Amino acid sequence: MATRLNDKQIKSLLRKGEAGRHAVGGGLYFRVSREGSGFWVARYTANNKRREITLGRYPDKSLATAYAEAFQLKEDVRKGIDPLAEKKRPDMVKIRTVNDLAEDWLHNDIEKRLKHPQIPRRIYKQLLSPHFGELALKRVTPLDVRHAIQAITTSGRPTVANDALGYSKQLFRHGIRLDLMKSNPAEAFTIHHAGGIEKSRNRALSISDLNTVFQILHDNPVSFTRDNYLAVALLLILGVRKGELIAARWTEFDLDNAIWKLPEARSKTGAPITIPLPNAAIEWLEELKVRGYNSEHLFPARRTSQRRAYISDDTLNHALAKMFGKKTKPGDHPANKLGDAGIEHFTVHDLRRTCRSLLASAGVSPHIAERCLNHKLRGVEGIYDRHDYLEERREALQKITDQLGPIINRAER
Structure with missing residues (x-):
């Protein structure tokens, strides 16, 4: 084995600036580049191949540290570990x-x-x-x-x-x-x-419930903003999913022809659907457009976010939970305004079930009601019936809007 160089000799080699590789000992070498920089290099044999790996730059890495690393490298090689191959392994x-x-x-x-x-x-x-x-x-x-x-x-x-x-x-x-x-x-x-066996929810609000709910939401604009109010109204009369509505862009809407073209990428069924818009919905959408200050989304994010430009998935959930007196963050002590008015607890998703219940009460045929909720038709009917029922769905949604419009459109705020 070559005589081990000391730190003084290493510095002397670097001052001379002569490019080359100098043996330190124990498989460790000191390489001087043409630019005059010094590097530690270790040489070893693995799988009958002579290999070389850079350990670091001098003086960032001292002689003692480099020598210790070269010694550990030789130990790894004895165990069948190829350090260079290990270095090239994926990030996994x-x-x-x-x-x-x-x-x-x-x-x-x-x-x-x-x-x-x-x-x-x-x-x-x-x-x-x-x-x-x-x-x-x-x-x-x-x-x-x-x-x-x-x-x-x-x-x-x-x-x-x-x-x-x-x-x-x-x-x-x-x-x-x-x-x-x-x-x-x-x-x-x-x-x-964890949460235990989950029971299927069957909560649907009655017209009487909705009358009370919208009255309370209307009377508490600070706790439940106008944007939230209109979102709940649209979810109720259109029967769409919350995620489909809050991520909606204005480019998807044709208000002149009273339609919303929900694209395939955002439809839970994986297929696009054209949603008819009742008259009241168009009025609410026009108000949202004004309130959005030229945003591309119906419900733009209410605080600066690098993640996305529309409201959080939890925004409506939290707003409604607070109206039931539930804490949504530390220090909250909201009053149970809906519960105190005799309203049994419901969630945002229950609005969709309520829409389906109201459609049934209005005498809408089951297959039309299911398409209103963007459900795929089941069985043979789903395979062979490709009709979109746009006009039938328009008539169905208008029926429940005629019931709910006066309840939702209370005195202006």
């Missing part, structure tokens, strides 16, 4: 924390598999990551998972707790597939440890 091997794993899972699994990957991404980022996202994969335990799920359950969101548990299981199974984990810390839990 750099997944160290749960957050790293989650990003890989969301990008390489969820985004390719789900039409709406923003839902699991939001649940992970907001509800799971704060509890165990920064932990190393080897450190996360079932207790960490249980703590995160119980926090969601305690907040009164059993369905979300069940979803979060399901996503946790998928996340850690992804880690096992990549051979980054040997066990799944969420696997032993069931929905009984």
